[in-house]
Amino acid sequence: MSEKGEVDLTGAKQNTGVWLVKVPKYLSQQWAKASGRGEVGKLRIGKNQGKAEVEFTLNEDLTMIDSLGDKPSGVQAPRDHPFTMQTVGGQTLAVFTETQSGKEQISLEGLVVQRAECRPAVSENYMKLKRLQIEELSKPVRLSQQLEKAVTTNYKPVANHSYNLEYDRKKKEEGKRARVDKQQVLDMLFSAFEKHQYYNIKDLVDITKQPVSYLKEILRDIGIYNVKGTHKNTWELKPEYRHYQGGEEEEKETDD
Amino acid sequence: MASLGGSSSSSTEYIVRVPKNTSKKYSIMAFNSGDKVNCSSWTQARMERDMSNRRMYGVEETEEGAAGSEFGKKQREEARRKKFGIVTREFKVEDQPWILKVNGKAGKRFKGTKKGGITENASYYIFTQCPDGAFEAFPVNGWYNFVPQAKHRTLTAEEAEEEWGRRNKVVNHFSIMLQRRLREQERGPDDDDEEGEKGGKKKKKKGGRGGDLRIHDLEDDLELSSDESDSSGGEDGDSKPKKKEGDVKGKVKKKKKKKRGSDSEANEDSDDGDFEGLEVDYMSDESSSEEEVGEEKAKSNKEAVPKGIDEASESEEESEEEKQNEEEGKEEEEEEEGKKTPVQTKKKRDSSGESDTSEDSDIDGEAASALFMKKRTPPKRGGGRGSGGSSRTGSRPGTPSIDSASTSNTLRAAASKLEQGKRQVVGGSSESPAAKRLKMESSSTAVTTQSPAPSGKSTPQPPSGKSTPSSSDVQLTEEAVRRYLIRKPMTTKDLLKKFQTKRTGLSSEQTVNVLAQILKRLNPERKNVNDKMHFYLTE
Numbered sequence: 001m002s003e004k005g006e007v008d009l010t011g012a013k014q015n016t017g018v019w020l021v022k023v024p025k026y027l028s029q030q031w032a033k034a035s036g037r038g039e040v041g042k043l044r045i046g047k048n049q050g051k052a053e054v055e056f057t058l059n060e061d062l063t064m065i066d067s068l069g070d071k072p073s074g075v076q077a078p079r080d081h082p083f084t085m086q087t088v089g090g091q092t093l094a095v096f097t098e099t100q101s102g103k104e105q106i107s108l109e110g111l112v113v114q115r116a117e118c119r120p121a122v123s124e125n126y127m128k129l130k131r132l133q134i135e136e137l138s139k140p141v142r143l144s145q146q147l148e149k150a151v152t153t154n155y156k157p158v159a160n161h162s163y164n165l166e167y168d169r170k171k172k173e174e175g176k177r178a179r180v181d182k183q184q185v186l187d188m189l190f191s192a193f194e195k196h197q198y199y200n201i202k203d204l205v206d207i208t209k210q211p212v213s214y215l216k217e218i219l220r221d222i223g224i225y226n227v228k229g230t231h232k233n234t235w236e237l238k239p240e241y242r243h244y245q246g247g248e249e250e251e252k253e254t255d256d
Numbered sequence: 257m258a259s260l261g262g263s264s265s266s267s268t269e270y271i272v273r274v275p276k277n278t279s280k281k282y283s284i285m286a287f288n289s290g291d292k293v294n295c296s297s298w299t300q301a302r303m304e305r306d307m308s309n310r311r312m313y314g315v316e317e318t319e320e321g322a323a324g325s326e327f328g329k330k331q332r333e334e335a336r337r338k339k340f341g342i343v344t345r346e347f348k349v350e351d352q353p354w355i356l357k358v359n360g361k362a363g364k365r366f367k368g369t370k371k372g373g374i375t376e377n378a379s380y381y382i383f384t385q386c387p388d389g390a391f392e393a394f395p396v397n398g399w400y401n402f403v404p405q406a407k408h409r410t411l412t413a414e415e416a417e418e419e420w421g422r423r424n425k426v427v428n429h430f431s432i433m434l435q436r437r438l439r440e441q442e443r444g445p446d447d448d449d450e451e452g453e454k455g456g457k458k459k460k461k462k463g464g465r466g467g468d469l470r471i472h473d474l475e476d477d478l479e480l481s482s483d484e485s486d487s488s489g490g491e492d493g494d495s496k497p498k499k500k501e502g503d504v505k506g507k508v509k510k511k512k513k514k515k516r517g518s519d520s521e522a523n524e525d526s527d528d529g530d531f532e533g534l535e536v537d538y539m540s541d542e543s544s545s546e547e548e549v550g551e552e553k554a555k556s557n558k559e560a561v562p563k564g565i566d567e568a569s570e571s572e573e574e575s576e577e578e579k580q581n582e583e584e585g586k587e588e589e590e591e592e593e594g595k596k597t598p599v600q601t602k603k604k605r606d607s608s609g610e611s612d613t614s615e616d617s618d619i620d621g622e623a624a625s626a627l628f629m630k631k632r633t634p635p636k637r638g639g640g641r642g643s644g645g646s647s648r649t650g651s652r653p654g655t656p657s658i659d660s661a662s663t664s665n666t667l668r669a670a671a672s673k674l675e676q677g678k679r680q681v682v683g684g685s686s687e688s689p690a691a692k693r694l695k696m697e698s699s700s701t702a703v704t705t706q707s708p709a710p711s712g713k714s715t716p717q718p719p720s721g722k723s724t725p726s727s728s729d730v731q732l733t734e735e736a737v738r739r740y741l742i743r744k745p746m747t748t749k750d751l752l753k754k755f756q757t758k759r760t761g762l763s764s765e766q767t768v769n770v771l772a773q774i775l776k777r778l779n780p781e782r783k784n785v786n787d788k789m790h791f792y793l794t795e
Contacts, residue, residue: 005302005303005304006300006301006302007300007301007302007303007356009295009298009299009300009301012295012296012298013296015296016384018382018383018384019382019383019384020284020380020381020382020383020396021380021381021382021383021393022378022379022380022381023378023379023380023381023393024378024379025377025378025379028379028381028395031274031393032274034274034276037273037275038273038274038275038276039271039272039273040272040273040274040393041271041272042269042270042271042272043269043270043271043272043383043391044267044268044269044270045267045268045269045270046266046267046268047266047267048267053267056272089289090288090289090290091286091287091288091289092286092287092288092289092291092293092295093284093285093286093287094284094285094286094287094295095282095283095284095285095382096282096283096285096303097280097281097282097283098280098281098283099279099280099281100279100280100281101279106303108285108295108301109282109382109384110384111295112284112382196329200328203328
C-alpha cells in the first residue's frame with residue numbers, strides 16, 4: 001500500500017487536543033464486545049478539592065469475561081476504573097491516521113494534551129480475574145504426555161516403496177533418450193541459450209532429452225565449458241554464436 | 257450528560273463510545289520535546305513510508321535474462337539458503353519507518369521508526385471529545401518515534417573513530433568536516449587543480465592539515481607543537497576555531513619554515529623530544545599576540561623570496577619522506593595565496609605520484625638524490641621539467657607567478673649545478689659538501705640562469721654539454737675514464753663497474769672492447785696495489 005504523501009494538517013492547525021489513555025488488555029477485550037453504537041461505559045470527570053478526578057465505569061452488560069475452555073469463568077470484570085493522569089512531558093505526541101480503503105490519506109488528528117492510565121479499582125472481582133489470567137498463562141505451551149502403547153503406525157517395512165515404483169515406471173515409459181537430428185538439437189540449444197547464458201550439463205540434458213555423450217559433442221562444437229570463475233562447470237555459447245542484448249536467432253544459427 | 261452534584265466536588269459524566277466500524281487507523285507520532293516541534297506551525301507536510309529496506313528478490317541477485325544468468329539460479333540460491341538456515345525476514349510495509357517532510361524541500365525532515373511492543377500487554381486509546389460531549393475512544397495501531405534528520409554532513413563511524421583518536425591534536429574541528437567533504441569531492445572530479453582550489457580557499461586552517469597529518473608523524477608533531485604554542489593553558493577547542501580564522505596561515509607557514517630550519521640540522525624524521533625543545537624557542541614569537549598575524553604575514557611575505565631560496569637549499573637536504581609529508585599541506589597553502597608558499601610547496605611535491613609535478617620538485621628530487629647517492633631513473637629527471645612550472649603558475653594570480661618563476665629558475669640553476677657536481681664527484685667521496693657548496697653558490701647568486709634542459713623532453717641532456725647519443729647517466733668516453741683515473745687508481749674491474757651495461761646501453765662485450773681501446777689511447781700508468789693492477793693518471 002503506498003500512501004500518497006500529502007498530510008492533512010487540519011487537526012494540527014486547530015490544535016485539537018486528545019487524551020492518550022493506556023487501557024488494560026482485558027478491558028479492551030470487553031470493549032470489543034460492545035454492540036450498537038459502541039457505548040462501553042461512562043466517564044466521570046470531577047473536581048474534588050482542586051484535583052481533577054477521572055473515573056471510568058464499565059457498562060453492566062460488558063462485564064462478563066469469556067474464558068478459554070468450556071466452562072464459564074464466573075468471573076466478572078471490575079466496573080470502576082479510576083484514571084491516573086500524567087503529563088505529556090518529555091515528548092510531543094501527535095496523532096495521525098491513515099485511511100485504508102482505496103484512497104490513502106494521512107491526516108493529523110491532533111495533539112495529545114493529557115496522558116492517562118486506566119486502572120481497575122481493586123476489588124474481589126479483579127483478583128479473581130487476575131487469578132484466571134495467571135492460570136491461563138502458566139499453562140505450558142508444550143506438554144509431555146506418556147503414551148500407553150508404542151506407536152507402530154509410522155514406518156512399516158515395504159517391499160518397494162510406492163515412490164520407487166513410480167520412478168521405475170516413469171523411466172521405462174520414457175525409455176532411453178534417442179538421438180534426434182543434430183540440427184534439431186542445435187535449435188533447442190540456441191533457444192535455450194537465448195533465455196540464459198550459463199547452463200549446467202544436467203539441465204541441458206533435461207531440456208534436450210538427448211544422451212549425454214551426443215549432447216556433449218554438439219556442445220563442444222558451439223560452446224565452451226567454464227571451469228573456473230563464478231559460473232563453475234557450466235556451458236555457454238562460444239562468443240561468435242553469442243548475441244545478447246536483443247540477439248536474433250538468425251545470427252546464432254549455423255549450418256552444418 | 258448527567259451532572260452529579262457533590263459537596264465539595266462537582267463532576268460531569270460523559271459517555272464513552274468505542275466506534276466499531278472505523279476505517280481509519282490511528283497511530284502516534286512522537287517527537288522529542290527537545291526538538292521543539294510545533295505542529296501548528298507547519299504549512300504543509302508530506303509523509304511516506306521509507307522503502308529503502310526492501311530487498312527485491314531479484315535485485316540483489318544477478319540480473320535476470322539472458323546474459324550472465326544461469327539456468328535455475330533462483331531455485332539453487334533458494335535451496336542453498338534453506339540448507340544453511342538463512343531466514344530472510346519478510347518485508348512488511350506497515351513496519352517500515354516513515355519519512356516526514358515538513359514545509360517542503362527546504363524544511364525539516366523527520367524519520368519515524370516504529371516502536372515495538374506497544375500492543376502486547378496493554379492497549380492505548382485515543383479519547384477525543386465529540387461535539388455532543390461524548391468521548392470516543394480509538395485504539396492506537398502503532399507508535400512511531402520521529403527524529404529530525406540532519407541535513408548537515410556527519411561523519412561515518414569509521415571516520416568518527418579516526419577523529420576521536422586524533423582529538424588531542426586537531427584544534428580546528430571545523431576542518432574535520434571540510435576534509436571529509438573534500439575527500440568526497442575527490443572521488444568525483446578528477447581534476448586536481450579544481451579540487452585543490454576549492455579546498456585551498458577553505459582549508460586555510462591549520463586543522464585543515466588534519467587529514468594530511470593523519471598520514472605522517474612529522475605533521476602530527478607539527479600540529480602538536482603549534483597547538484602548544486597557540487593555546488594558553490591546554491587546548492581550548494572552542495575558542496580556537498574563532499581565533500584561527502586568519503591567524504593560521506601566517507603562523508603555520510612560519511612554523512613550517514622554522515621547522516624546516518630546525519630540521520636541517522636534525523636532518524631526519526621526527527624525534528618527539530627534539531621538536532618539543534625546538535618549538536619552545538619559537539613559541540615566544542608566535543604566541544605573543546594574535547593581532548600580530550598581519551605583521552607576521554608581512555614579514556613572511558618579505559622574507560619569502562630570500563627565504564625561498566634558503567628553503568630550497570635546506571629542503572633539498574631533507575629526506576624524501578618529509579617531502580611527501582608536507583606535500584599535501586603545501587598543496588593547500590599554495591592554492592591559498594600563491595605568494596610565499598609556491599616556492600616551498602613546489603619543492604615538496606613528489607614527482608612520482610603526481611601528474612602535475614613542478615619542475616622544482618623534480619629538481620629537488622635530483623638534488624636529494626645527488627646528496628644521498630640515490631640513482632634516479634633518467635626519465636624521472638627529465639619529465640615534468642618545463643611542463644610542471646608553467647602549469648603550476650597558471651593556476652595562480654599573475655604577480656606571484658613572476659616570483660615563483662624567478663625562484664624556480666634559481667632552483668633550476670641550483671639543480672643543474674648539482675648535476676654537474678654529481679658527475680664530477682661520482683667517485684663516491686663526500687658528495688654532500690660538494691652539493692652543499694654548489695647550493696650555497698647558487699643560492700647566493702640568485703641568478704636566473706636558464707637551465708639548458710627545459711626542452712621538456714624525457715631524454716635529459718647533461719647540461720654541461722657532454723652530449724652523447726645514449727640516454728644514460730654515465731657514458732663510456734675517454735673523458736670519463738680519464739676523470740676516474742685522475743682521481744684515483746682503479747683496476748679494470750672498477751672501471752667496468754663504473755660503466756655498467758645498464759647505464760651505458762652497451763653490451764658487456766662492447767663495454768670491454770671500448771674500454772680497452774680507451775685505455776690503449778690513454779696509456780695510463782700502472783701500479784700494483786694489493787696484488788692487483790691499478791691504472792692511474794697524473795695531470
